[in-house]
Amino acid sequence: MSRIVVISGHPNLEQSYTNRLILARLHQRDDVSVRDLATLYPDSRIDVAAEQAALLAAEVVVLQFPFYWYSVPGIMKQWMDDVLTYGFAxxxxGDKLKGKKLVVSTTVGGPDESYQAGGYNQYTMEQLLFPLHQLSTLTQMDWQSPVISHGMVFIPGVYNTQELVESRAEQHVERLLAELEGRLPSAPVVELMQQWFAMLDQLPADPEVYLPFMADNVVFEVPEGRFEGHAGFVRWYDALLGQFQPGLSHRIEQVSAAQTETGYCTLAFTVTVSGTSTGGEPVSLTVQERWQLVEQDGVLQIQHYQVRLP
Ligand SMILES: Cc1cc2nc3c(=O)[nH]c(=O)nc-3n(C[C@H](O)[C@H](O)[C@H](O)COP(=O)(O)O)c2cc1C
Incomplete structure (x- = not known):
């Protein structure tokens, strides 16, 4: 029995550059079963009993589709109309889907920046996915963060290259698998990281503003040395102020998170820092970071902070 069922709504995978690749990667996993609707039902006559049985057997349902006219392709809409019936969904x-996780995984032609107020697509993806989010609510499913990739159209000789859209499809699979395996950080962890790096961008002169974000016995293992406790952090921060001018930019990528048995959350990610040194030279370097977080009276704090040069 597959834990994860992937419903593919691509109408013609033979002509696909991205969904085909994403599905091929998913196929390789033992815990995934893929239902390619267009191949199963070339005449659009959906086997409702078989589809409902596949949903019943799964813990996680992934809707994998190319974004067509701001929505799902027709075959996937038909699947919804036929399979998510009264008394079932x-x-x-009709509580047969209750508690199952729902992951929307979609490839989108238009660029990210077009999906916002003032962009040529006007609305955000979050807004355009409201009907699916509400489908999840009505069927008592557990809505997960959607996995969305933009710029996925390849028109030979006109728009993008095959290599580019294929590499975006590979990244899409990695993000989808991270979502499925619970390797993505929770919202409070993301917020902590955003606040921390926003402060490091500004490099405020007073190190006190950082202290609420770290445990009393925090340890920093960084290229400049090993620093312990709040006093240790203040010494390391002084060294940073001596190296960089305020106005840095920190780009965070490849974040993975794991919850340890002892209640810690471990994060691993890549940071690219760009800015200007105190000597006026442009700086750009990429480092690997590993954090261990601990929850103290409901507040997340950094317990261990490691920075490694590649
Ligand atoms: C009928 C159709 C409708 C489309 N509608 C949209 C759309 O509303 N917004 C968008 O950004 N891209 C749109 N696209 C582009 C697709 O999202 C893109 O081609 C697809 O995600 C690529 O997946 P594939 O390589 O697996 O075919 C549309 C493409 C087709 C063929």
Whole structure:
């Protein structure tokens, strides 16, 4: 029995550059079963019993589709209309999907920046996915962060290259698998990271503003040395102020998170720092970071902070 069922809504995978690749990677996993609707039902006559059985057997449902006209392709809409019936998916006894995780995984032609107020697509992806989010609510499913990749159109000789869209498809699979395996950090962890790096961008003169973000016995293992406790942090921070001018930019990538048995959360990610040194030279370097976080009275704090040069 597959833990994860992937419903593919691509109408013609033979002509796909991205969904085909994403599905091929998913196929390789033992815990995934892929239902390619267009191949299973070339005449659009959906086997409702088989589809409902596949949903019942799964803990996680992934809707994998190319974004067509701001929505799902027709075959996937048909699947919803036929399979998510009263008494099965909704209604007083329709609780068969209750508690199953729903992951929307979609490839989008238009660029990220077009999906915002003032952009040529006007609305954000979050807004355009509201109907699916509400489908999840009505069917009592557990809505997960959607996995969305932009710039996925390849028109030979006109728009993008095959290599580019294929590499975006590979990245899409990695993000989808991270979502499925719970390797992505939770919202409070993301917020802590954002606040921390926003402060490091500004490099405020007073190190006190950082202290609420770290445990009393915090340890920093950084290229400048090993620093312990708040006093240790203040010494390391002084060294940073001596190296960089305020106005840095920190780009965070490849974040993975793991919860340890002892209640810690471990984060691993890559940071690219760009800015200007105190000597006026442009600086750009990429480092690997590993953090261990601990929850203290409901507040997340950094316990261990490691920076490694590649
Ligand atoms: C019928 C159709 C409708 C499309 N509608 C949209 C759209 O509304 N917004 C968008 O950004 N891209 C749109 N696209 C581009 C697709 O999202 C893009 O081609 C697809 O994600 C690429 O996946 P594939 O390589 O697996 O075919 C559309 C493409 C087609 C063929």
């Amino acid at each position: 909704y209604g007083s006894t």
